Amino acid sequence: MIENSLILGIESSCDETAAAVVRAGSHPLSNVVASQMALHANYGGVVPELASREHLRNIVLVVREALTRASAAAGHPVTFADLDAIAVTEGPGLAGALLVGITYAKALAYGLDKPLIAVNHLEGHIHAVLMEAREASATPMELPLLALVVSGGHTHLYLAQHPHQQQGSALPDQTAAPWRYRNVGRTVDDAAGEAYDKVAKLLGLGYPGGPWIDVLAPHGNPRAVPFNFAQIKPRPHREGISLPNKKSPTEPREGNTTFDFSFSGIKTAVLRYTQTHQMAEAIEARRRAFAANPTLKPSSPESVALCDPQTLDLIASFQYAVVGNLLRQTFAAAEAFGAHGLVVSGGVSANSELRRRFQAEADRRGLPVAFPSLALSTDNAAMIAAAAWPKFLSRSFAPEDLSATPQLRLG
Numbered sequence: 025m026i027e028n029s030l031i032l033g034i035e036s037s038c039d040e041t042a043a044a045v046v047r048a049g050s051h052p053l054s055n056v057v058a059s060q061m062a063l064h065a066n067y068g069g070v071v072p073e074l075a076s077r078e079h080l081r082n083i084v085l086v087v088r089e090a091l092t093r094a095s096a097a098a099g100h101p102v103t104f105a106d107l108d109a110i111a112v113t114e115g116p117g118l119a120g121a122l123l124v125g126i127t128y129a130k131a132l133a134y135g136l137d138k139p140l141i142a143v144n145h146l147e148g149h150i151h152a153v154l155m156e157a158r159e160a161s162a163t164p165m166e167l168p169l170l171a172l173v174v175s176g177g178h179t180h181l182y183l184a185q186h187p188h189q190q191q192g193s194a195l196p197d198q199t200a201a202p203w204r205y206r207n208v209g210r211t212v213d214d215a216a217g218e219a220y221d222k223v224a225k226l227l228g229l230g231y232p233g234g235p236w237i238d239v240l241a242p243h244g245n246p247r248a249v250p251f252n253f254a255q256i257k258p259r260p261h262r263e264g265i266s267l268p269n270k271k272s273p274t275e276p277r278e279g280n281t282t283f284d285f286s287f288s289g290i291k292t293a294v295l296r297y298t299q300t301h302q303m304a305e306a307i308e309a310r311r312r313a314f315a316a317n318p319t320l321k322p323s324s325p326e327s328v329a330l331c332d333p334q335t336l337d338l339i340a341s342f343q344y345a346v347v348g349n350l351l352r353q354t355f356a357a358a359e360a361f362g363a364h365g366l367v368v369s370g371g372v373s374a375n376s377e378l379r380r381r382f383q384a385e386a387d388r389r390g391l392p393v394a395f396p397s398l399a400l401s402t403d404n405a406a407m408i409a410a411a412a413w414p415k416f417l418s419r420s421f422a423p424e425d426l427s428a429t430p431q432l433r434l435g
């Protein structure tokens with residue numbers, strides 16, 4: 025029966041080697057992630073060559089573990105022969121890293137004579153939320169949805185629509201039609217997660233920076249340093265997004281408005297602040313202290329103690345400004361495009377202040393908002409198998425010559 029179909033998802037676009045077995049696009053039986061975080065932490069960022077090598081080392085074990093855990097969850101053995109399709113991330117991501125997953129998935133699909141499905145990583149992040157929202161369905165989401173995908177590599181706003189569903193109707197069941205996406209905003213420079221990682225690095229904190237800043241920010245005053253986003257750079261390389269005309273939705277409204285983001289300015293502003301406030305020595309001492317004690321976690325009391333009040337204020341103010349910017353642009357776009365619900369996904373969606381402020385603003389406006397569970401916020405393969413499900417139903421399989429598309433776009 026189709027509702028018992030199993031898809032093995034494989035994800036290797038950046039620094040996580042991941043595999044998951046998902047039933048009918050909705051029920052994860054396993055979700056295994058081998059993180060390379062500790063390896064890249066030594067360099068303060070992902071080193072592409074090391075990432076590919078680690079994926080090669082891990083992929084076979086991770087897939088095997090996904091089958092073992094799926095067997096335990098199902099209560100009977102789940103073997104390669106029981107799979108109905110193999111789904112793999114096609115892009116965007118690091119070319120060498122993507123190729124490891126794709127080559128492995130192609131070989132597996134060929135050897136097992138099973139269909140291969142290519143998935144856009146960004147669509148995967150959106151489906152992580154849709155999959156869980158369908159399971160929970162406490163507040164039914166209606167279409168169209170506005171999705172903010174915010175991670176270390178991406179900050180994008182997508183208007184998501186399903187062709188079989190009318191405007192204002194509930195989230196579709198898993199039907200055999202591809203979702204349609206319209207990219208209505210994106211960062212013109214750094215991704216938000218990249219800004220978190222760079223600011224944490226320049227303040228002498230650990231890698232990746234998001235969880236550090238998330239945990240340390242409540243110890244500082246978010247209004248101590250007034251950052252402003254007034255001077256968002258114009259977008260020279262892309263035309264503006266036309267807003268829908270409310271009276272005649274098919275006609276664009278006069279004038280172009282964009283819902284773009286820019287995060288490189290605030291990173292530079294933080295750097296300048298540390299220079300004008302003579303913080304270099306304290307930062308260097310902190311860097312040395314963390315290097316001498318690499319097991320320290322962001323929540324350890326020693327970690328907070330290693331940050332002086334000025335640094336904690338700077339961290340809190342940085343996060344307050346970034347979350348505020350994400351919130352303003354997202355809700356403005358939701359209003360402009362008449363979205364009936366919001367989906368926030370990607371690594372930065374794990375951020376506690378972001379979740380709190382988005383939820384409060386959504387409640388104020390009576391707009392449903394959904395986030396993934398923490399396990400599905402960052403890169404994983406359950407989201408790839410979930411996004412593959414409508415393609416499986418419509419038999420949209422990948423060609424035999426599938427290759428990595430590092431700059432793959434959505435919408």
Ligand code: KG4
Nearest residue numbers: 175176177217232234238371372375402403
């Ligand atoms: O989705 P993801 O695992 O990989 C990409 O596709 O980029 O996102 C990783 C990013 C990193 O920049 C990391 O610092 C950020 O997500 N991140 C967070 C938090 N947890 C992870 N940013 C802010 N707060 C967090 N709690």
Ligand code: ZN
Nearest residue numbers: 175370402403
């Ligand atoms: Zn991602």
